[in-house]
Amino acid sequence: MGRQKNPLILTIDDEDPIRNSFQLFLEDHDFDVVEARSGREGLEVFRREKPDLVLCDLRMPEMDGLEVLQTIRAESPDTPIIVVSGTGIIGDAIEAIHRGAWNYLLKPIQDMSVLLHAINQELERARLIIENRAYQEHLEEEVTRRTAALQKAINDLNESHFKLRKSEETYRSIFENLQDVYIEFAGNGVILEVSPSISAISAFKRDELIGTKVEGLFPLTQERDELFDLLNQSGQIRDFEIHLRDKDQHDIPCSLNASYQGIERENADKICATLRDITERKQAEARIEYLAYYDALTELPNRRLLINRLEQNLSRARRYGHYGAMLFLDLDRFKNINDSLGHPIGDDLLKQVAERLATDMRSEDTISRLGGDEFVVLLSDLGTESAAAATAAQQKAENIKERLTEPYIIRDNILHITPSIGVAMFPSVDGSYETGSDILRYADTAMYRAKDDGRDTIRFFLPSMQAAADYRLALEKELRHAIERDELSLYFQPQVDYHGNILGAEALIRWTHPTKGFISPGTFIPIAEASGLILSIGEWVLRTACRHLKQWNDQGLGLTHLAINVSPRQFRQPEFVGQVQSILDETGVNPSMVCFELTEGLVIDNIIDTIEKMQGLKKLGLQLSIDDFGTGYSSLTYLKKMPLDILKIDQSFVRDIETDANDAAIVATIIAMAEHLYLKVIAEGVETRPELDFLKQNGCNLFQGYLFSRPIPGHQFVDLLAKGIPQTGS
Structure with a gap:
């Protein structure tokens, strides 16, 4: 058997050091890498090489990254694209996602394991999407083929006694060896026939079901009513999702294809159907949906879900006059632990941090991991008095800081870390309108103020801090x-x-x-x-x-x-x-x-x-x-x-x-x-x-x-x- 092909990664960036660092790192982790130094060159390489994943900058000559994203998405929607950009503007990140990016990372990337994790996650997500689509297509083809074979066998039964016997043999062979379940039931819901493969799904034997009502096998009234309504409308139905109740009273998700026997369904006296257990497919779909909103390492809500909940909190806070707070945490010198002891130790440490953050947390609050060693705690409904709410947020931050500084024992290592915490209160006391992204940015700014003030400390966001950040950004542009x-x-x-x-x-x-x-x-x-x-x-x-x-x-x-x-x-x-x-x-x-x-x-x-x-x-x-x-x-x-x-x-x-x-x-x-x-x-x-x-x-x-x-x-x-x-x- 030949050697398995490595995934091919295309990096599009106008900075040679960035591309070189990506190539060296990725090739060390068994990826093949092709490069492009501009958006236009990137599209040419993409069409020629057809990579498995694309790493793309936003700010590039000739053609910017947003146009590259939109073009690749139009030509190959299943190819994952990760934006790796030096701009920290949240609007750029949102626009990149709208144009087709699957993920967004800031450069320079201090911790390359974050890039590796993002690449592996998006490649897995792409694989699941492609396999799911192929599975759907295969299911339709298989059902069509098998239903045609069964229908042909039934038609042959009416030709002659000789053909009847031959057809019966063919039918029985197919019937008894089906992996999917074949089932016939009359218009009044009585099960007329069912293949032996029903026992693999439900633990029922064939003889236990024949002559019983279909309601026992498909107990959910709403699903049955919808099934018969659709059959009455078009005479057939494909990939209809219905729950089968097994012998142990568990509901199994299934996909059902069914049609009336005969050309004119008004004169048909039974319905022929095939049934397939789609538990694995539903689990895969659930996993894809889960990864869209949760961090795979800590199982905490990710940035996307955090912003969604923050917007809801902002809306409620404005409506009822409540105050809330966002706590932005960064682990001081976490990179030293990762570099000296290895990423597995670092990952275990992050898991323990997530567990400690969840201690004594109210159900209405949200803990999120944004990536790397950055965590966010969203505190809801801290009261209607701004000063009291700020005091409550300060106390919570102090409790978290105290809890996170206790020693960690990980694989015979005793580790100590401290957090720098930035706090942003919401909504604004002066009544100005702020979005969830604004609040997250404010808390991030406050956290960096805590870093600048010596780490292992707590700082609140002030408008002057944001003004200073804006000044630094403008100065950076002019310094270029x-x-x-x-x-x-x-x-x-x-x-x-x-x-x-x-x-x-x-x-x-x-x-x-x-x-x-x-x-x-x-x-x-x-x-x-x-x-x-x-x-x-x-x-x-x-x-x-x-x-x-x-x-x-x-x-x-x-x-x-x-x-x-x-x-x-x-x-x-x-x-x-x-x-x-x-x-x-x-x-x-x-x-x-x-x-x-x-x-x-x-x-x-x-x-x-x-x-x-x-x-x-x-x-x-x-x-x-x-x-x-x-x-x-x-x-x-x-x-x-x-x-x-x-x-x-x-x-x-x-x-x-x-x-x-x-x-x-x-x-x-x-x-x-x-x-x-x-x-x-x-x-x-x-x-x-x-x-x-x-x-x-x-x-x-x-x-x-x-x-x-x-x-x-x-x-x-x-x-x-x-x-x-x-x-x-x-």
Whole structure:
């Protein structure tokens, strides 16, 4: 027997990294993958390859994802389509579902098991739909064929005694070997004949039924009346669903095909029918219907059912003046458990979380899993006073938080998790109209506020929070065009030695918006990180900084190094070292003059990958520095393994060394430790002469801060190199 063919997945996305990550992941899970980088190309590949499932982005050149969805749905309605899009706008998701999407996922997908689960679920759903249709067609063909054979046998009985005997033999063979049930009953409902196969369905023997009333076999009056009405109208009926009551008084769903004997039913004296047990078909249909509204892992209502119930709650709340609440929960650092212990452990943990959420929950409330580690609790009718309702919601959230933080024992592992919970009350106190999707978005926004405030906490939605989210979205859209519009620039802050001589500088990105003016990096860098724009921005920074350094070196300006910050997302790219090599070759800069500044949290996360990449960068000749040292959780063991050149003392310690003995001790310890590890030390944020004196006395000999210079544009930095920094004392 030949090897079973793998399912074929078509990915349509204009971003090469996204398609590549999907291909690598899916092929690891025994899927074949074909790709397209635009909507138009995607349709060509779809028509040529006829894939089993399509992963499609919404925002693409030439033809957007919505048009692709609509076209595929029209040409192949049974092909499942999953939208994987970077837009989190609920309207886009709704429109995608209307146009033919079977599921909707947000990218970047942090947990690829969510994608795998969605693909397997939709492939199974498609298989059930196709099998159900084939089953229906087969049933009609089989009934037609067998009824014709029986009718022919009955007609042959009237031709002659010889033919009668032969036909009787043929009829008996068919009759006794039927898998379906053949049944004849008179117009008055008396059963005239039934095939032995009736016992497989009902446990009745043939002789027990002949001569009895059909009402005993089909006891539901409404179904019988409808059956005879339809027969009287057209003379025959196909695939009529009716319940047969077996010997143990259980009702079995069956499909019945029936017709009057003879051409003119007014003169017919009996009805011939075939009957089939459709229990498995009904179970399959019920499963398909169930999966449309419930999460397969936890058996909780999914997003579709949640929104439906939320809209009903909103309507009742407005009608009767009640308040309700939506609690949006996200499990803090759940990904760490999944990555370290495996998805089976993660799935068991999610099941236990679902069980704990259901504890002490009222019947009128709803618990839903939206996907991944996100859960929602919908609280109905919390009273007519808004303040009291908010207090009740707060108390419920506190109870849930307390219950979820208790230890979990899963397959000999003792696990601890905490939830971040966002709360949105409804309806609006000011009477403004809000949809269920609005409330869900508000609660989601509040949950992210809880994350930003340190996790393991509860935050309520406020209009100002939504305004901030809208501002971030608008800023993200404008940031996408900042590079091509030449709105980004590099500033440089000198790094000086013990005597105040400029040895190097740190390159710092700045954004000058044409209408909003200067936008702080503290505002737009987190947006760039979250949206993935940091990859293109980081590449631009690296290339631009290297060009400046090359130009200054050719001018003989005497710099020893230029520090460039590398974001965690940029560093984690599989092709990062190769990208750096390409830019070094392109700009012709001396690699030994380039220093990458990595955050402490970045180097400790995934230590094996970190060390491999750092070693690759060192082979290119670069210097490596840990930025903001002392603020994270570094281990001396890891520090000894890393090919580092520089430790950079965080300015939060430098700022307080005059007034805080603990910070002074930490700074002195970092300098001493660096000396033992043969590492250079740079103190950042030096602003006063006493800070400088303390650092010098404790052995630090590289400094950066406002005492020497603020970050300045490139041409001013060149002037400063020529003039020198005014002496601050040596």
